[in-house]
Amino acid sequence: MIDPGKSVLAGKRIVVTRAAAQAIDLLKALQHAGAIPILLPVIQILPPEDFAPLDSALGRLNEFDWVLFTSQNAVRIVCERLELSPPQTKSNIQTLFAGAVGEATATEAAAAGFRVAHTASRPLGAALAEELGTCLDGKKVFLPRSDRANPEMIVALEKFGAHVTEVVAYRTLTAAAQDRDIVSKAMNADAVLFFSPSAVEGFDSVCGEGRLAEFSEKGIVLASGAVTLAALQAKGIVNAGAAKEPSVARIIEALANLIAARQRQCSSRAGTQ
Numbered sequence: 154m155i156d157p158g159k160s161v162l163a164g165k166r167i168v169v170t171r172a173a174a175q176a177i178d179l180l181k182a183l184q185h186a187g188a189i190p191i192l193l194p195v196i197q198i199l200p201p202e203d204f205a206p207l208d209s210a211l212g213r214l215n216e217f218d219w220v221l222f223t224s225q226n227a228v229r230i231v232c233e234r235l236e237l238s239p240p241q242t243k244s245n246i247q248t249l250f251a252g253a254v255g256e257a258t259a260t261e262a263a264a265a266g267f268r269v270a271h272t273a274s275r276p277l278g279a280a281l282a283e284e285l286g287t288c289l290d291g292k293k294v295f296l297p298r299s300d301r302a303n304p305e306m307i308v309a310l311e312k313f314g315a316h317v318t319e320v321v322a323y324r325t326l327t328a329a330a331q332d333r334d335i336v337s338k339a340m341n342a343d344a345v346l347f348f349s350p351s352a353v354e355g356f357d358s359v360c361g362e363g364r365l366a367e368f369s370e371k372g373i374v375l376a377s378g379a380v381t382l383a384a385l386q387a388k389g390i391v392n393a394g395a396a397k398e399p400s401v402a403r404i405i406e407a408l409a410n411l412i413a414a415r416q417r418q419c420s421s422r423a424g425t426q
Contacts, residue, residue, distance in 0.1 A: 161413045162405075163187030166338070168345035170195045170352045175225070178401050179346075186405060193339050194328050195355035198226055201300070201321045207234055210295055210320050214245035217318070218292035219285075220267065223254045223278045223306070227297045228261045230322040249295070254281050255378070255399050276378035276398050278306035282313065290314035297322035301351055303380070327355040336360045344373035344408060348399065350384035365390065373411050377404060 172194045183190045251267035253259035259272040273281035296319045376382035377399035385393040396407040
């Protein structure tokens with residue numbers, strides 16, 4: 154772990170745009186590094202409008218060859234529904250292989266009892282499909298994910314001959330607008346962390362139109378991975394950085410590197426004046 158006395162994060166105000174329940178480990182790591190986390194949830198993770206399609210798919214898990222998880226939320230929701238299912242349904246998780254996007258998602262799936270056979274080398278659903286490739290030919294694939302998930306993964310899976318059953322495991326909604334005090338704290342922070350394209354879209358809804366672009370002119374903007382970085386760039390935030398993968402360790406590492414680079418840049422400018 155980082156020594157708070159030596160960390161470039163010490164005293165830095167870091168906005169975390171996740172719900173507290175999803176950010177516990179990251180918040181602890183930031184505090185250990187001496188940073189001051191500012192929790193600003195910009196999206197809500199809600200159950201699907203109807204659990205029937207998910208429950209139906211879980212009831213026939215033994216018919217699938219693979220289950221692919223693109224987020225920890227998907228693993229969590231699937232496990233919650235399995236707990237409400239008959240014991241035999243839960244035991245069927247051992248009859249299929251699991252693939253995951255990101256080490257954190259793979260770890261959670263393994264802890265839940267799934268046989269994780271592959272973790273994508275890049276934090277992209279399409280990358281997971283490409284890496285599994287032809288071994289999916291003719292296979293039945295169960296894909297539980299968000300109602301706002303990128304359709305590119307389905308295209309990639311079907312290209313390799315997979316028979317995909319996609320089910321909405323959870324909904325992603327923009328959070329309500331925040332009060333002035335919280336927005337003021339966020340806008341005066343040193344960095345803001347994003348974990349999904351939905352969060353990128355949600356920031357202005359929560360803080361006010363144009364506030365993300367305004368923040369990026371003076372503060373550090375960090376994405377948890379390539380997909381979120383692409384969403385930031387599409388919104389015009391061209392100076393955003395990205396972690397190598399959406400794990401706590403990699404996010405802390407990327408954030409520290411960006412802050413250190415900013416400090417060196419400021420010192421260089423001061424030296425030339």
